[in-house]
Amino acid sequence: MPVAILIILLLVYAAFRRVNIFQAFCEGAAQAIPLMKTILPTLAVFSAAMAVFRASGAFDLLSSFLSPALNVLGVDPALVPLLVVRPFSGSAALAALSDIFTQYGPDSRTGLTASVLLGSSETVFYTLALYFGSVGIKKTRFAVPAALLSLFTSVVTGLLLSSLFFD
Amino acid sequence: MNIVILFLLLAGIGVSLLSGTADGVLAALQSGASDAINTVLRLSGAYLIWMGLLNIAEKAGLIRTLSRLLSPALSLLFPNAGKAKEAISLNLAANMLGMGNAATPYGLRAMRLLNESNPHPGVATNEMCTLLVVNASCLELFPATLVGLRASCGSVRPLAVVVPTLLSSFAATLVAVMLCLTFTRQCRSRS
Structure with a gap:
């Protein structure tokens, strides 16, 4: 509406x-066509790697290893791949989100939280490399800590708001 | 990203070898890669429609209108932007409208213009840091790609995530802006 x-x-x-x-x-x-062409290889590599990681049982091992720590923080282990790749690559993050949608469904608690986390954060390291790289900046001063703190804020508020909105 | 992919592949293939399911590795790799095509196809609707609509918005002058609305706030954030100010405001306006592709060229132009008046090449100025931080936390007015992907993955409530997403990215942008203001103030009082 x-x-x-x-x-x-x-x-x-x-x-x-x-x-x-x-x-x-x-x-x-x-302009959507070149965009889809650009994101496809990253999506393919990440989805393929993620599929092997999941099918082999390595994902279950990792989540059972991480879950005690994550439970304390209230983070679903299924969100870990998304959180790890988000600052580096927008396409890989989309692949991780789409993987979560296939595994758990877009309207599951995991799917909803993952959507909020992806939607409210940015590819911090990619932006950093692109923008500062373009003018040869070596000393980045406060840019990195400030950008990371802002990313951290979006993750924390994303998790909090998800439990507020979706539970 | 390289390390992440390497880790996923090594751990995945390693565990399959140990658990004796190594025959499934190739099948898993290939089905994963073809899932990527499905993801692109699912995104295609959102991309085609939104990029079309956003181009209409650009042609109608919406980026310029928004960047004019932003300009008072920008004078506060970027006091020494000089001639880069227009490019900065266009960059942020395009980002807010969710036009990442249109935003990047403006952002890079703004960086170049800021660098021209940089007294210490290689060291980021206050303005450059602020531009980067605001870009790395950018507030999007409507997360179109996200909603599109949700809808095409069979969500019955694709829009359910919009309000928490906006609130959360607003919080991130607010923190980014406050940090930039604090850091730049500190630098100015020291010099």
């Missing part, structure tokens, strides 16, 4: 501003 209203407003506003809606839509949608 709110999305439908948003789309209507956008279309009316754009028509009012004399935008060629059909042409603009097609131009935008065309």
Whole structure:
């Protein structure tokens, strides 16, 4: 419902501003194809590695090893792969999320929490490498600790809000 | 990322060898990789529709409008941005609208312009750090990819996550902004 209203407003506003809606839509949608091409290899490597990791039983071993510590923190072990890859690669995080959706379902508690965690965080290290790398910055000063603290905040509030909204 | 993949593969293949299920390794790898195609196909609807709609929004001048709305807040966050200010505000506006692809070129341009007036090349200025931190915690007004993936994976409530997601990313952005203000203030009072 709110999305439908948003789309209507956008279309009316754009028509009012004399935008060629059909042409603009097609131009935008065309950019989706290179994007999908770019993310596919990362998705494939991560999904393949994750599939072996799960099928072999290594995932169960790791989660039973981590679960005492994670239970204290109230973190579902199924969220660990997502949390680990999130700061490095957006595509791998999408693969991890989609893996969680297949295993547990998008409307399970795990699926809902994973969605919030992915949606509220960013690929911190990738952004860092891209932006500072582009101008040859070696000394990053407060950027790394501040970015990591902000990431940490999004994880903590994401977990807290999930238990508030979904339990 | 390299280490993560290596760990997953070594541990996965290692455990299969130990438990005598090594014959299943290739099948698991291949089914995992073809799952990736399924994920891309599931995302394709969200990508095509949102990138189309967002391009309409851009053509209608929505990024410019939003970046104008942001500009008072930006003067506070980036007092010495100089001529990079426009690129910064366009970068943040595009990020807020969920247009990561449109945001990156503006962000890189802003970095380049900031670097031109950098007295110590190789050392990040306050403005550069702040731009990076805000980008690394960016507030998105509507998580379109996420909702799209949920819907195409059969969720009956794809939108159920929107409010907690926005609140949580708002908290992260707030922390990022406060930290940047604290650090830059400290540096200025010291110099």
